[in-house]
Amino acid sequence: MTRIWVALPLAVALSACGGGGSNTASSQLKIVGSSTVYPFTTAVAEAFQKANPGQSVIVESTGTGAGIKLFCEGVGGKFPDMVNASRPMKKSEYEDCAKVGAKQVIEVPIGIDGLTLIESNQAQPLKVSLADIYKAVAADPFGKGPNKAQTWKDVNPALPALKIRVLGPPPTSGTRDSFAELMLTKGCESDPAMKALKKSDEKKHKEVCTKVREDGVFVEAGENDNLLVQKVEADPGTIGVLGYSFLAENADKIRPVEIDGVLPSEETISNLRYPGARKLYIYVKGEHAAVKPGIKAFLAQYAKEWSTGGLLEKRGLVPFKGADAEAANKAATGLTPLDPASLK
Numbered sequence: 001m002t003r004i005w006v007a008l009p010l011a012v013a014l015s016a017c018g019g020g021g022s023n024t025a026s027s028q029l030k031i032v033g034s035s036t037v038y039p040f041t042t043a044v045a046e047a048f049q050k051a052n053p054g055q056s057v058i059v060e061s062t063g064t065g066a067g068i069k070l071f072c073e074g075v076g077g078k079f080p081d082m083v084n085a086s087r088p089m090k091k092s093e094y095e096d097c098a099k100v101g102a103k104q105v106i107e108v109p110i111g112i113d114g115l116t117l118i119e120s121n122q123a124q125p126l127k128v129s130l131a132d133i134y135k136a137v138a139a140d141p142f143g144k145g146p147n148k149a150q151t152w153k154d155v156n157p158a159l160p161a162l163k164i165r166v167l168g169p170p171p172t173s174g175t176r177d178s179f180a181e182l183m184l185t186k187g188c189e190s191d192p193a194m195k196a197l198k199k200s201d202e203k204k205h206k207e208v209c210t211k212v213r214e215d216g217v218f219v220e221a222g223e224n225d226n227l228l229v230q231k232v233e234a235d236p237g238t239i240g241v242l243g244y245s246f247l248a249e250n251a252d253k254i255r256p257v258e259i260d261g262v263l264p265s266e267e268t269i270s271n272l273r274y275p276g277a278r279k280l281y282i283y284v285k286g287e288h289a290a291v292k293p294g295i296k297a298f299l300a301q302y303a304k305e306w307s308t309g310g311l312l313e314k315r316g317l318v319p320f321k322g323a324d325a326e327a328a329n330k331a332a333t334g335l336t337p338l339d340p341a342s343l344k
Helices: 038-051 064-071 091-099 130-137 174-188 192-200 202-210 225-234 244-249 266-270 293-305 322-334
Strands: 002-006 029-033 057-061 082-085 105-120 166-168 218-220 239-243 254-256 277-285
Touching: 029 038, 029 064, 029 293, 038 057, 038 082, 038 293, 064 082, 064 091, 064 174, 064 277, 105 174, 105 225, 105 244, 105 266, 105 293, 105 322, 130 166, 130 174, 166 174, 166 225, 174 202, 174 239, 174 277, 192 202, 225 239, 225 244, 225 254, 239 244, 244 254, 266 277, 277 293, 293 322
Parallel strands: 029 057, 029 082, 166 218, 166 239
Antiparallel strands: 002 057, 082 277, 105 239, 105 254, 105 277
């Protein structure tokens, strides 16, 4: 777990927050969640503190799933005000929030990221399809038995005889969920029989399409993306899975793997041509926002920094455009709770 403290007190009491009935005073904004969103939120927190002397923010990198679990444990000063997420909140997670009185959950999309496969700059360049990725990493490709492929050539005769080794995020990470949805499932459904399976047996489809190997080929590398970059750089031939922003920051060490003929860039991510393009989010506890003015001010700072040419674009976040940009700004200023019926 990584933590950054952005100092100085916030003279706002958090009292009687919703169903939790907490009377606990709070002088801080508390944010947990995604390691992918963490660098963006810490950058905003630093800018927020400079613009608002007397404010205090704590940001913790816990992973999306673990962060939402913490966020949904209660209402009041002991519990997080916001959670960073590299995927949408699930219906089951919202229900956990509602059970403890956090029923006013506000969804704020902050921009677009590209879920990226990376390799060392010293490695032999690899160009793959989504189907290749699935066939290399899945535990039971297309439901035809345990995966025995050891090299990329075993997966696709056109690829090099390079040993398959993929470093990826753990199950608690939103990046893992995005990897399963954007890459593994799409690769799996390159087989029409798998699309048909989804209609006849959704549970079996999910298992076949998203369960990864446990024989050492796919390695869970934790939530520290900077460490993952170091491991990939040090071991040419190893592939890593992480967000585009980390790629942009480490171009001297690593490069992207081309997927279905497309490399990640601000252009291919913003127009969604790149297969790994995904929206990133912050979720806000409305019960806290109602009594902590600092939350609304922080979101205003976020909206300022995510604009084209802003601080976050320089950090690797791809800004929204058009209607998506308007919707994001409306979410940050209107603070309208999400409709749980819209969640999956």
